[in-house]
Amino acid sequence: MLDLKGYGPALAEGAVVTIELAFLSLALALTLGLLGASAKLSGNRVLTGVATAYTTLIRGVPDLVMMLLFYYGGQVAVNALSDYLWETRQIDFFFQFDPFISGVVTIGLIFGAYMTETFRGAFLAVDVGQIEAARAYGFSRWHTFRRIMIPQMLRHALPGIGNNWQVLLKTTALVSIIGLTDMVRVAEEAAKAERMPFHFFIPVAAVYLLLTAGSELFIKWLDKRANVGVVRGN
């Protein structure tokens, strides 16, 4: 049996942190993606411009650099704000910008940009006739969006969401660099202390593999369900 030299519980806790981080980032990314895609398709120049600037900027910068900027910069910004509030209004405000929050914000922002593109493509794939029909029935814009566009676009978005999720899951490893005690961090500390890199990193790699393989199966199942009503030509 695998002997983890007493690091077993810490590694398991780290794995939970990794999974929490991944799910929270996914939630943020999906929200931002939906907002971004709606902004891009809104026809409003300002909104389109903002969304385009967002996706372009994010795609030009490495995830690690952004994470370092948010983590170190975030704390400096909070400190400055707290000084300002104390000096001007005597308000005692402070919070610690911890690695977990920085990780969720950074990963959420990055994958929000990718989700924007996924959702945009999926919205465009919805048959125009469906939207016209909804309008003809007197649905408001919001109603059309919520009742017609979203349910029909999800089917097209699912493969893209799946791909993004797989990449997102692997990106969570980076948060160990800014000090989050996820499973990568625990494995690194254990590997250094015990001088056994393979012994600790390979099980962690296996957990990632398990997570990616499990998600792949789940997404396939979801995809099958979402496409139940679709007749596929050969």
Next chain:
Amino acid sequence: MPDFIAEWLNENDIFTTMTLMEYWGGMVTTVQLVFLSLVIGLVIAVPLAILRTVRNPFVSGPIWLYTYLFRGTPLLIQLYIIYYGVAQIPGIHETFWWAIFREPFYPALLAFTLNTAAYTTEILRGAIIATPNGEIEAAKAYGMNWLLRMRRIILPNAARRAVQAYSNEVIFMLHASAIASVVTIIDLTGAARNIYSRFYAPFEAFIFVALLYMVLTFMLVFAFRKLENHLLRHQRPANS
């Protein structure tokens, strides 16, 4: 140098000639690391992609496993395994390999190369199996053998189909290379982290380096768009 730039450089404490040279050194390291791993990775990926399409599972199976493992785990862990792992190989300290792998650059290069080769293999494989059957039949009808078909028909057309996905992989690699700074390499991100810790100036240090990465990224995007236009020029509408 225009006056206002010279003046601005004199006025601030962070962007001195020394720190700018540090960024420049980091940029050289990043470009070297990314360029070398991409070139070596591509050279490995072409034969692997061809072998991956072979029907014999004893040939394609191990390659599938290799790409599956490297695409299913984070690059950071691959880097840690290679960086910390090579020092643990028994007897390596006595061989000439130790002189090479003691430098963090080479373990990082190895990790990046293996990673990009795995992704590129799958991209190329996808492009190869998408070859229209008619092209292969036509090549066979002309009496081309397997090697000639591969060289003249399948690979050139697969390259056209793969170039877009490959350009994404190149940019992904440029961004992923930022983790080299974790194993003490002074690449662009490493330079930024040094400058941050020296001046405690996160915004200046990291926003500047983000801009540099952005410039590199958009240069690559532009170059690949040119390449794509060149490779797909036969598909352009007649009057444009």
